[in-house]
Amino acid sequence: xxKLILPDGxxxxxxxxxxxxxxxxxxxxxxxxxxxxxxxxxxxxADVEVEPVxxxxxxxLHVLRHSTAHVMAQAVCDLFPGTMYAIGPAVQxxxxxxxxxxxxxxxxDLLDIEVRMREIVAADQPFVREEVERSEALQRLAGQDFxxxxxxxxxxxxxxxxxxDTVTLYRNSEWVDLCLGPHVPSTARLGTFKLTSLAGAYWRxxxxxxxxxxIYGTAWATQEDLDDYLHRLEEAERRDHRKLGRQLDLFxxxxxxxxxxxxxxxxxxxxxxxxxxxxxxLHLDRGYDLVVTPHIARSVLWETSGHLAKFAxxxxxxxxxxxxxxxxxxxxxxxHVLIYKSQTRSYRDLPxxxxxxxTIYRHERLGTLHGLLRxxxxxxxxxxxxxxxxxxxxxILKVFDLTLEIxxxxxxxxxxxxxxxxxxxxxxxxxxxxxxxxxxxNALDRSGLAYTVxxxxxxxxxxxxxxxxxxxxxxLWQLTTVQCDFALPERFDMEYTGEDNQRHRPVMVHRAIxxxxxxxxxxxIEHYAGAFPLWLSPEQIRFVPVxxxxxxxxxxxxxxxxxxxxRPFVDASKESVGKKIRAAQLMKAPYTLVVGDRDIEAGxxxxxxxxxxxxxxxxxxxxxxxxxEEARSRRLEQTRFGS
RNA sequence: GCCGGCGUGGCGCAGCCCGGUAGCGCAAGCGAUUUGUAAUCGCUAGGUCGUCGGUUCGAAUCCGACCGCCGGCUCCA
Numbered sequence: 194x195x196k197l198i199l200p201d202g203x204x205x206x207x208x209x210x211x212x213x214x215x216x217x218x219x220x221x222x223x224x225x226x227x228x229x230x231x232x233x234x235x236x237x238x239a240d241v242e243v244e245p246v247x248x249x250x251x252x253x254l255h256v257l258r259h260s261t262a263h264v265m266a267q268a269v270c271d272l273f274p275g276t277m278y279a280i281g282p283a284v285q286x287x288x289x290x291x292x293x294x295x296x297x298x299x300x301x302d303l304l305d306i307e308v309r310m311r312e313i314v315a316a317d318q319p320f321v322r323e324e325v326e327r328s329e330a331l332q333r334l335a336g337q338d339f340x341x342x343x344x345x346x347x348x349x350x351x352x353x354x355x356x357x358d359t360v361t362l363y364r365n366s367e368w369v370d371l372c373l374g375p376h377v378p379s380t381a382r383l384g385t386f387k388l389t390s391l392a393g394a395y396w397r398x399x400x401x402x403x404x405x406x407x408i409y410g411t412a413w414a415t416q417e418d419l420d421d422y423l424h425r426l427e428e429a430e431r432r433d434h435r436k437l438g439r440q441l442d443l444f445x446x447x448x449x450x451x452x453x454x455x456x457x458x459x460x461x462x463x464x465x466x467x468x469x470x471x472x473x474x475l476h477l478d479r480g481y482d483l484v485v486t487p488h489i490a491r492s493v494l495w496e497t498s499g500h501l502a503k504f505a506x507x508x509x510x511x512x513x514x515x516x517x518x519x520x521x522x523x524x525x526x527x528x529h530v531l532i533y534k535s536q537t538r539s540y541r542d543l544p545x546x547x548x549x550x551x552t553i554y555r556h557e558r559l560g561t562l563h564g565l566l567r568x569x570x571x572x573x574x575x576x577x578x579x580x581x582x583x584x585x586x587x588x589i590l591k592v593f594d595l596t597l598e599i600x601x602x603x604x605x606x607x608x609x610x611x612x613x614x615x616x617x618x619x620x621x622x623x624x625x626x627x628x629x630x631x632x633x634x635n636a637l638d639r640s641g642l643a644y645t646v647x648x649x650x651x652x653x654x655x656x657x658x659x660x661x662x663x664x665x666x667x668x669l670w671q672l673t674t675v676q677c678d679f680a681l682p683e684r685f686d687m688e689y690t691g692e693d694n695q696r697h698r699p700v701m702v703h704r705a706i707x708x709x710x711x712x713x714x715x716x717x718i719e720h721y722a723g724a725f726p727l728w729l730s731p732e733q734i735r736f737v738p739v740x741x742x743x744x745x746x747x748x749x750x751x752x753x754x755x756x757x758x759x760r761p762f763v764d765a766s767k768e769s770v771g772k773k774i775r776a777a778q779l780m781k782a783p784y785t786l787v788v789g790d791r792d793i794e795a796g797x798x799x800x801x802x803x804x805x806x807x808x809x810x811x812x813x814x815x816x817x818x819x820x821x822e823e824a825r826s827r828r829l830e831q832t833r834f835g836s
Numbered sequence: 837g838c839c840g841g842c843g844u845g846g847c848g849c850a851g852c853c854c855g856g857u858a859g860c861g862c863a864a865g866c867g868a869u870u871u872g873u874a875a876u877c878g879c880u881a882g883g884u885c886g887u888c889g890g891u892u893c894g895a896a897u898c899c900g901a902c903c904g905c906c907g908g909c910u911c912c913a
Contacts (some may be wrong), residue, residue, distance in 0.1 A: 393908070560911090785894075
């Protein structure tokens with residue numbers, strides 16, 4: 194009689210031929226048996242370690258979602274006879290199933306599918322696992338072309354496996370799917386779910402193969418978890434930079450410009466200026482030089498750099514004149530190389546750190562564009578550090594330091610760091626690639642940062658280190674990238690004269706700490722939900738006159754605020770006080786002063802902050818001094834007056 | 837580029853299924869009110885219904901193509 198060893202160390206005897214579920218019900222929906230996820234119906238043959246898998250755990254949600262995907266496909270097959278089903282995995286927060294339907298479906302159909310799914314849940318159909326021979330599986334899944342392909346390929350991959358090998362089917366009621374499992378014991382054990390969206394997806398992700406309809410859903414152990422998830426979606430929507438950008442009058446993308454191209458309005462312009470001044474000045478402090486380069490260059494530059502060979506599909510088509518072809522720049526690096534090459538360089542000149550807020554254009558595919566996060570024209574905080582091989586690791590470490598300093602200013606905490614090695618398609622030979630990767634690895638190890646390695650994800654000219662930062666609601670954004678490049682120095686024949694009076698090849702580090710300012714701005718807007726820290730806020734202190742006769746006094750206060758470098762705004766509209774305060778709140782004005790007879794008589798004022806806190810009896814000069822200090826120090830929290 | 841959805845005054849939306857030459861709220865302008873911490877009242881103006889073409893006596897509405905946006909796929913920073 195096999196024994197079950199439970200996580201608490203206790204042992205339970207299991208009658209011969211009985212499934213593990215008996216010992217784990219009713220809490221569990223699956224089991225981990227000797228480390229493997231199994232159905233509750235799994236029958237052990239010897240003593241095993243068993244852990245119950247509950248619906249709310251990571252494992253449990255995975256099983257739950259996968260089972261929900263099955264039931265959805267089953268429901269679709271019921272409603273649309275002739276449906277072919279492909280694959281239906283659990284994903285982050287939910288699941289999907291890729292289907293080929295006999296007719297196009299729309300989001301209205303999702304409701305019908307949900308209704309049918311609930312019927313299947315109510316029917317309490319057991320998920321039955323069957324191990325059958327491949328030939329039988331093919332028979333049982335006759336007409337299911339995608340499944341047939343998977344079954345046939347299973348055989349291929351395993352090479353010499355004899356024809357007697359078996360595959361696993363899961364069946365509930367009459368509906369059968371090829372699947373490894375495990376699943377919940379019965380459809381009644383599904384949690385709460387909701388179908389969310391429709392999308393197209395290629396069979397096996399291959400553009401040349403049939404396009405299937407992907408139906409997405411979300412599934413959770415309890416109604417409460419589903420509600421939490423829906424709230425998180427709402428929260429993300431509330432922070433959507435496209436919506437806030439319009440509400441706060443920061444930027445827009447009129448259709449006449451073209452997709453992925455944006456104009457910044459006056460309010461957005463101030464925000465951009467503050468951002469740009471901050472990074473530019475900080476770079477000067479850290480030994481960077483500022484350079485300026487044009488937006489287009491002759492094709493020969495891009496031939497030398499390798500962009501036309503490896504990056505052409507992301508470049509706008511060339512324009513011509515009598516001198517030949519010109520390309521709009523997708524990167525700044527070749528220009529910085531030319532600046533380096535404008536003189537003979539010596540080791541005494543190195544490291545050279547050339548920095549530019551360089552505007553680049555990339556012909557990104559239409560479907561990938563997304564607000565300011567994914568654009569066709571944007572400005573990078575782009576720098577190229579040209580140094581000797583000996584200086585390389587030290588320079589990379591300095592970049593890491595600057596990265597952490599800058600991001601902490603915005604309130605981003607510990608980064609998630611990735612080292613991406615070279616992709617297959619490169620312009621770099623293996624020896625160079627190895628040196629570049631080694632330098633990055635060395636720097637990472639010395640920095641003490643934890644990192645993971647992503648093979649083949651690097652740029653075409655070199656491996657890179659990426660920094661991802663977590664925003665206020667826990668989403669990770671890739672912001673910083675540091676790339677190590679031995680290839681461009683070679684291609685452009687860059688040199689310096691060493692201490693030994695010989696010519697040497699320098700090394701180049703490409704790095705953007707914010708990435709593109711557009712993308713970074715979008716991330717900041719979502720991170721702050723539009724409520725910028727004072728230093729970035731387009732307006733900093735808003736004056737609301739109670740009646741017209743207080744307008745002039747407001748103007749005087751505004752002038753005093755302006756003298757200390759603050760950005761005041763006077764609401765001169767002929768609206769009620771309530772309406773003007775509401776307007777201030779909607780524009781996320783950091784501080785609002787309502788000014789009337791009482792204040793003018795007393796010579797003190799009431800400050801309202803963005804959270805609606807009011808502090809009366811404040812001396813104006815004190816308020817202005819406190820705010821000037823808040824902005825100067827780039828503090829993230831609002832000043833609490835009166836405490 | 838592909839699949840699905842959407843495109844109506846500056847913004848958010850209704851009307852479209854069942855064709856009969858547009859409606860609401862906010863914003864704007866004007867007037868009244870002069871107001872004390874998230875919406876005072878009234879009036880006015882503003883739209884070739886994304887573009888082009890087709891069907892029809894008649895198209896915001898039906899059909900087609902194109903443009904753009906959104907959600908995915910794909911690609912990638």
